[in-house]
Amino acid sequence: MQAQQQATASAALVSDPVALALWRARREGFEAATSAQRIPLLRSSANHIRRQIIATIDRAGLGHIGGDLSVTDILVTLFEGVLRIDPAQPAWEQRDRFILSKGHCAAALYSVLASSGYFAPARLADFAAPLSPLNGHPNRRKVPGVETNTGPLGHGLPVGVGCATAAQIMRQPWRTYVVLGDGELQEGSNWEAAMYAAQCRLGSLTAIVDRNRLQQGASTADTNELEPLADKWTAFGWETHVIDGHSYDELLNVLGRAPGDKPRAVIANTIKGKGVSFMENGVEWHHKVPSAAQVEAAIKELAE
Amino acid sequence: MSKEDSSSGFDCRQAFSEELATLAQTDPRIVAVCNDSVGSSNLGAFRKAFPDRLINVGIAEQNMVGVAAGLANAGLRPFVCAAAPFLTGRALEQIKADVVYSDFPIVLCGMSPGMAYGELGPTHHSIEDIAWTRAIGDLAVIVPADPEETRSAMRWAVNAARPCYMRIGRTKVPAVMPEGRAFELGRATVLRPGSDVTLVAIGTMVTRALAAADQLAGEGISARVINAASVQPLDEQTILAAARETRGIVTIEEAMVRGGLGSAVAELVSQQHPTLMRIMGINDFAPTGNASFLFEYFGLTPANIARTAGELLRAH
Numbered sequence: 001m002q003a004q005q006q007a008t009a010s011a012a013l014v015s016d017p018v019a020l021a022l023w024r025a026r027r028e029g030f031e032a033a034t035s036a037q038r039i040p041l042l043r044s045s046a047n048h049i050r051r052q053i054i055a056t057i058d059r060a061g062l063g064h065i066g067g068d069l070s071v072t073d074i075l076v077t078l079f080e081g082v083l084r085i086d087p088a089q090p091a092w093e094q095r096d097r098f099i100l101s102k103g104h105c106a107a108a109l110y111s112v113l114a115s116s117g118y119f120a121p122a123r124l125a126d127f128a129a130p131l132s133p134l135n136g137h138p139n140r141r142k143v144p145g146v147e148t149n150t151g152p153l154g155h156g157l158p159v160g161v162g163c164a165t166a167a168q169i170m171r172q173p174w175r176t177y178v179v180l181g182d183g184e185l186q187e188g189s190n191w192e193a194a195m196y197a198a199q200c201r202l203g204s205l206t207a208i209v210d211r212n213r214l215q216q217g218a219s220t221a222d223t224n225e226l227e228p229l230a231d232k233w234t235a236f237g238w239e240t241h242v243i244d245g246h247s248y249d250e251l252l253n254v255l256g257r258a259p260g261d262k263p264r265a266v267i268a269n270t271i272k273g274k275g276v277s278f279m280e281n282g283v284e285w286h287h288k289v290p291s292a293a294q295v296e297a298a299i300k301e302l303a304e
Numbered sequence: 305m306s307k308e309d310s311s312s313g314f315d316c317r318q319a320f321s322e323e324l325a326t327l328a329q330t331d332p333r334i335v336a337v338c339n340d341s342v343g344s345s346n347l348g349a350f351r352k353a354f355p356d357r358l359i360n361v362g363i364a365e366q367n368m369v370g371v372a373a374g375l376a377n378a379g380l381r382p383f384v385c386a387a388a389p390f391l392t393g394r395a396l397e398q399i400k401a402d403v404v405y406s407d408f409p410i411v412l413c414g415m416s417p418g419m420a421y422g423e424l425g426p427t428h429h430s431i432e433d434i435a436w437t438r439a440i441g442d443l444a445v446i447v448p449a450d451p452e453e454t455r456s457a458m459r460w461a462v463n464a465a466r467p468c469y470m471r472i473g474r475t476k477v478p479a480v481m482p483e484g485r486a487f488e489l490g491r492a493t494v495l496r497p498g499s500d501v502t503l504v505a506i507g508t509m510v511t512r513a514l515a516a517a518d519q520l521a522g523e524g525i526s527a528r529v530i531n532a533a534s535v536q537p538l539d540e541q542t543i544l545a546a547a548r549e550t551r552g553i554v555t556i557e558e559a560m561v562r563g564g565l566g567s568a569v570a571e572l573v574s575q576q577h578p579t580l581m582r583i584m585g586i587n588d589f590a591p592t593g594n595a596s597f598l599f600e601y602f603g604l605t606p607a608n609i610a611r612t613a614g615e616l617l618r619a620h
Contacts, residue, residue: 093378093379097374097378139405140406140407141406147377148373148374148377148406148408149401149405149406150401151401152397152401154366155370155398155401155402158367158369158371158373158398159371159373159374159377160374161367161374162370162373162375162376162377162378165359165374165375166374166375166377166378166380167378169335169357169380170378170379170380172378176374189367192361192362192366192367193364193367193371195364196361196362196364196367196371199362
């Protein structure tokens with residue numbers, strides 16, 4: 001029995017035609033919609049993703065629920081409305097590159113990838129199971145749609161700078177988007193990458209900071225203050241935007257802009273645990289696993 | 305800069321830079337990534353020939369290795385060129401997560417390894433790199449012994465398309481490899497047959513092991529000399545044959561004795577064919593001195609290698 005479960009959980013992830021068709025239909029609907037019509041489309045997708053995250057973490061008994069919920073609207077906006085990707089061809093050379101530097105929020109990423117058809121959403125049940133390709137942190141050799149393995153913090157932006165540098169050298173039009181945690185910005189490697197991206201005028205590179213103001217054990221302000229954060233990015237030579245990271249309107253507005261001649265930093269102010277009232281802004285929900293009653297209450301709050 | 309090495313022989317960095325330019329001529333995927341080390345990595349000619357393909361990130365090794373991963377993600381073939389201590393020491397987690405675990409075809413070129421920087425001291429020596437890199441996933445760890453082996457290993461690495469760490473020596477060495485011998489991962493080269501004792505060496509120590517074998521021959525001791533350029537994976541067959549056919553193994557490396565070549569050989573023979581061994585290398589931070597003085601200081605001389613091998617045989 002155990003061996004059978006492991007064999008199922010360890011099966012390779014392949015593109016799922018049903019989820020893919022649904023994602024394509026949503027993207028077509030999104031493209032055809034007016035700006036005002038797009039907001040409810042994304043909200044509906046985000047609600048679905050949040051419910052899926054809660055269910056995934058509930059089944060696995062582990063995960064980083066607070067950060068998953070704070071980054072959901074950013075991920076949904078990218079995958080449902082911004083990225084030029086073909087989930088049927090994860091290695092398509094012209095694809096936009098998306099890197100989740102805060103790799104501990106894998107459950108959110110996996111949920112969005114599954115909903116985009118990179119693999120079957122049913123496989124989310126294998127999150128963190130023995131031998132599962134869906135490890136606690138994303139692995140590009142096991143999960144289609146993952147560009148580089150993340151987990152240790154401060155790794156995604158340098159790799160994103162490499163992707164954008166390659167686009168510049170190879171004169172390719174693809175764009176690179178990196179989502180970072182705010183606490184993660186305490187890692188110095190980010191600032192090495194930020195300096196060099198500006199030096200090379202990597203206009204095709206966008207860094208999005210999931211600014212939920214909480215890290216594992218406390219607020220960023222009480223740990224190692226990041227402010228004035230926008231001034232830091234600007235001083236490093238980036239075009240900087242500060243937005244509401246739960247406003248699809250603001251996300252679409254900034255992420256939809258054509259590349260300029262500087263790399264773009266988007267500080268997306270978010271709420272850790274967003275969407276579930278008793279999790280919002282609670283530092284303990286960094287990686288706490290909800291009880292059965294809390295799962296039920298959370299799903300109810302996230303109903304359509 | 306440390307003083308020029310005035311001894312005779314070849315600086316493998318020269319062969320490296322020539323080969324890199326040659327490979328880049330025919331393979332547009334090849335790019336060089338460095339950390340303000342255009343001079344020390346001999347990349348001046350490469351930059352002149354391929355200005356768009358030299359990515360100099362400045363003094364920022366973590367970013368350097370991460371950028372290489374991003375370049376590889378896009379289909380390019382980065383050679384990351386930086387002084388070995390900073391490449392491996394400063395960016396070890398990037399090597400682990402972004403290169404090896406992410407499985408990108410990147411050649412990490414540790415320039416001027418070992419104690420090549422002599423008087424600049426232990427901060428600039430790279431003696432821990434073999435222990436560090438050998439422990440990471442399936443990273444290939446390669447220590448060429450001469451310029452031709454350096455070139456051959458580079459050609460192999462481009463075709464192999466896998467994560468590699470390669471030491472590129474600065475300390476001058478003579479040609480030691482037989483002509484036309486192509487590098488292969490997991491294959492050592494028996495440079496001299498012998499039946500009493502085996503000397504397994506890498507990099508700068510190969511020529512010293514050969515000289516020690518000459519001395520031993522004068523004493524009537526037949527020493528086999530193996531160049532184990534592929535440190536990870538080791539050529540198990542060749543090492544085990546030596547364990548069976550000779551009465552002891554002496555390993556010699558310009559690296560820490562904890563975790564390097566000697567450890568790799570000991571891990572193998574202790575489990576498959578227990579054999580008396582002596583592990584020669586460096587056992588602590590070096591005092592001030594140039595590389596050749598430090599070789600003497602740590603006993604990495606032909607005379608001391610021969611003496612150690614002789615004592616090992618008498619220990620039977």
